Amino acid sequence: MAPLSKAGTALAALREDLAGEVFAPGDPGYDEARRVFNAMIDRRPAVIAQCDSVADVVTAVRFARDLDLPVAVRGGGHSVAGMALNDGGVVVDLRRMNEVTVHPAAKAVRLGGGATMGHLDRACLPYDLATPGGRVSTTGVGGFVLGGGDGWLSRAFGLASDNLLGVELVTADGTVVEATAEERPDLFWALHGGGGNFGVATALTLRLHDLPALSIAMMFCLPEYGPQVIATFREIVESGPAETGGAALYLTGPPEEFLPEHLVGQRLCGALLVYPGPEDRLRKLAEPLLAVPHEAEIVTAIPYAELQCMLDDPPGMRNYWSAEYLTGVPDAFVDAFCALGEAMPVPTGTQHLVWPQGGAIAEGAGDWPLGHRDAAWAVHPFGIWEEPAEDERIREWVRDVRAGVAPWSTGATYLNFIGDEGAERVMAGVGADNYRRLAEVKREYDPENVFRFNHNIRPL
Ligand SMILES: Cc1cc2nc3c(=O)[nH]c(=O)nc-3n(C[C@H](O)[C@H](O)[C@H](O)COP(=O)(O)OP(=O)(O)OC[C@H]3O[C@@H](n4cnc5c(N)ncnc54)[C@H](O)[C@@H]3O)c2cc1C
Numbered sequence: 001m002a003p004l005s006k007a008g009t010a011l012a013a014l015r016e017d018l019a020g021e022v023f024a025p026g027d028p029g030y031d032e033a034r035r036v037f038n039a040m041i042d043r044r045p046a047v048i049a050q051c052d053s054v055a056d057v058v059t060a061v062r063f064a065r066d067l068d069l070p071v072a073v074r075g076g077g078h079s080v081a082g083m084a085l086n087d088g089g090v091v092v093d094l095r096r097m098n099e100v101t102v103h104p105a106a107k108a109v110r111l112g113g114g115a116t117m118g119h120l121d122r123a124c125l126p127y128d129l130a131t132p133g134g135r136v137s138t139t140g141v142g143g144f145v146l147g148g149g150d151g152w153l154s155r156a157f158g159l160a161s162d163n164l165l166g167v168e169l170v171t172a173d174g175t176v177v178e179a180t181a182e183e184r185p186d187l188f189w190a191l192h193g194g195g196g197n198f199g200v201a202t203a204l205t206l207r208l209h210d211l212p213a214l215s216i217a218m219m220f221c222l223p224e225y226g227p228q229v230i231a232t233f234r235e236i237v238e239s240g241p242a243e244t245g246g247a248a249l250y251l252t253g254p255p256e257e258f259l260p261e262h263l264v265g266q267r268l269c270g271a272l273l274v275y276p277g278p279e280d281r282l283r284k285l286a287e288p289l290l291a292v293p294h295e296a297e298i299v300t301a302i303p304y305a306e307l308q309c310m311l312d313d314p315p316g317m318r319n320y321w322s323a324e325y326l327t328g329v330p331d332a333f334v335d336a337f338c339a340l341g342e343a344m345p346v347p348t349g350t351q352h353l354v355w356p357q358g359g360a361i362a363e364g365a366g367d368w369p370l371g372h373r374d375a376a377w378a379v380h381p382f383g384i385w386e387e388p389a390e391d392e393r394i395r396e397w398v399r400d401v402r403a404g405v406a407p408w409s410t411g412a413t414y415l416n417f418i419g420d421e422g423a424e425r426v427m428a429g430v431g432a433d434n435y436r437r438l439a440e441v442k443r444e445y446d447p448e449n450v451f452r453f454n455h456n457i458r459p460l
Pocket residue numbers: 037072073074075076077078079080082083084094113114133134135136138139140141142143144145146147148149150151195196197199200201202313416417453454455
């Protein structure tokens with residue numbers, strides 16, 4: 001840590017040099033600038049550098065290095081562990097760098113490192129082009145893609161990172177580099193799931209796919225039909241077209257128009273099928289699901305950007321999440337999953353999700369750092385609630401889900417969907433061989449582990 005006088009002079013120079021804005025404790029706007037999606041996170045960085053350009057990012061990284069301060073990188077601020085922030089260090093905040101340029105002829109899109117899914121999806125919509133994205137529009141594309149990126153279209157087009165064509169990166173010494181399949185292929189490989197370990201991604205280029213039609217079938221029913229819903233959803237996904245995505249879940253009835261009022265706030269079970277094709281085909285596919293007695297249904301064609309906003313949760317809630325990849329979802333799993341759904345704390349924003357892998361996700365096996373491509377399904381208990389008094393009850397339920405589904409777990413987890421569960425779980429996210437290879441790349445680009453507010457890969 002630098003002496004105070006040096007730090008004060010350097011901070012004044014940073015305020016002068018940055019085209020963007022700088023916030024330090026006591027500045028108006030500081031508290032707003034350090035707020036992230038998970039309301040449980042209350043960290044106080046020494047400096048938040050809201051960068052406007054690549055040059056700003058270089059300046060902010062060099063500022064932190066000169067003063068020997070830890071660096072956190074903020075994209076959309078959706079990491080449930082609050083990895084976008086640190087205490088007493090520098091936050092490189094990319095939110096102003098959210099420009100999106102679509103190249104329809106090349107079927108590619110280039111976006112700033114702080115763009116959200118909403119920025120990306122809205123820009124692509126007029127061209128009937130899309131790339132697999134996170135399931136809510138406020139998630140940052142940077143953290144999502146670098147961590148793998150599993151979305152409604154992933155069984156059709158792969159993980160988001162499978163569609164990564166190039167990254168512009170500011171490394172730990174403040175150098176700007178490009179990583180593509182041809183240029184720095186090791187770094188490019190590591191950026192497909194290795195997260196923010198290797199530098200600040202100031203721009204990402206992603207492959208786009210034609211998406212002339214998209215339809216959804218969604219139904220909600222009373223929890224006693226849970227086992228029937230989950231089993232029927234499984235049959236449809238496992239026997240239907242490989243590109244069909246979606247999830248089955250337990251949730252608290254949301255205050256939405258499509259739900260009868262008496263079910264708002266009640267425990268419900270439901271399923272969502274997402275099909276990259278016309279509504280009539282999906283309606284046929286969804287027939288067995290819609291034959292289960294239910295309280296509400298929506299079957300419709302829908303623009304992708306609209307589907308992506310459908311689950312948007314308000315910020316300011318408390319969050320505790322986990323995830324497990326599964327070998328399969330046999331009947332015994334269905335019973336265990338439903339029993340855990342019956343124990344889910346209600347009414348809260350908490351959800352208990354099981355969703356299919358396979359399809360185009362499985363095709364990336366062996367190529368990239370995320371080593372779980374053989375998993376058939378995944379389970380994702382995510383606690384979302386308002387009252388601090390509920391903290392322990394909901395955390396305990398999430399841990400119960402992990403323990404309850406252990407007989408079907410592959411042993412791997414999906415890092416984007418977990419909080420800080422320790423070094424072993426980072427290893428479980430990428431696998432031991434990939435971890436070693438990632439650690440070699442880390443040694444080359446960040447030997448001092450400057451970028452460590454992430455699912456951390458320690459330099460070899
Ligand atoms: C409501 C919600 C819904 C979600 N839905 C999905 C989903 O459907 N599918 C899915 O796969 N994940 C999903 N996620 C998880 C999400 O993908 C991860 O939390 C992701 O890391 C968030 O990225 P961010 O930029 O918003 O977060 P941040 O908290 O800003 O960043 C998360 C991590 O990524 C790093 N990072 C972010 N941007 C950059 C960058 N440009 N360069 C270098 N490092 C960077 C940060 O340093 C940090 O370590 C969801 C999360 C939430 C809260």
